[in-house]
Amino acid sequence: MMNEQHITDQLWEFHLGNLSEEESQQVQLHLEVCEACLRESEVVKQAVQEMAVERSQEVPPFLFTRIQGRLESVRKPAPLWKRTLVTSLGTILLLVSIWGGVKLGTMDVRQTSGTSLENPMGNLAINEMVNEPIEGYLFDFN
């Protein structure tokens, strides 16, 4: 039976070696007679040991070189030919889309539709759009 105060609050500092000699001795004496605290002490001891292993790991060599590499990869612009190519492709794509849009917009629906007999509903929908501006029902929430 234990009458003394348990020492679980002191276990981390005890295993880190941060207690004074007197405090440390008190903890030790308690551990000799209290199984509950002893069990907990073993767990804390293992945790402290495990942390010491992790702490002792050295930073992998050439960190500065790797940092430099990262900085350069961000700072260095892409080569000129790459930038020109990307810009030209973008411009071509934009022009093609605009041209396609204009073509589609000016297309005479009635003339181009050769499927009016098989799909009269399709034509109806397109014709409605022609008569009623799209903005009219997009923004008319009320």
Add this chain to the structure above:
Amino acid sequence: MDEKQLVIDLQAGDEKAFRHLVGKYQQQVFRTAMGFVHDGSDADDIAQEVFVEVFRSVDKFRGEASLSTWIYRMTVNRSLNRLRSRKRKGFFQRIEAFFQDDADWTGEPEADCSIHPETVVGNQEMAQALQQALESLPENQRTAFVLYHYEDMAYKEIASVMKVSLASVESLIHRARKNLQKKLMNFYKK
């Protein structure tokens, strides 16, 4: 080289000063990150990110905190972000596993899935148990605990890194230890 001069040189873009800074703080940054992520390659990655951030934002450094406090703060933030994204990844991986194979799905948080307490607890298991117990702590408790136990930092320094009072640091570390003890004891008891 004193800190003031180092900052002036860094702000002037002096590569030698930057090299000096990396040499001076790399082990601390790496070790702190290790305390959070428990993985050498992740910690190395975080260290690189931290120094890149230092390089890019040293212009904005006004010296309200010390250089080392500033760097520690970045390290803590980067490490916590890494853990958050790991958690998100883990969540999606579990969803993926659920659709691939129902048997893998437990619906339990990751912390409870992989430890088998009935096996003899060796170093590997202890490392895993500690890691999972640490990860289950609230972020502020974990940060205070890691800075104290992995970096040997004084409470006052921790308070300035975390921008909290000395009493808060004391209480955070105390609660972190209590929680860890409880979780680790549960792990052994099972």
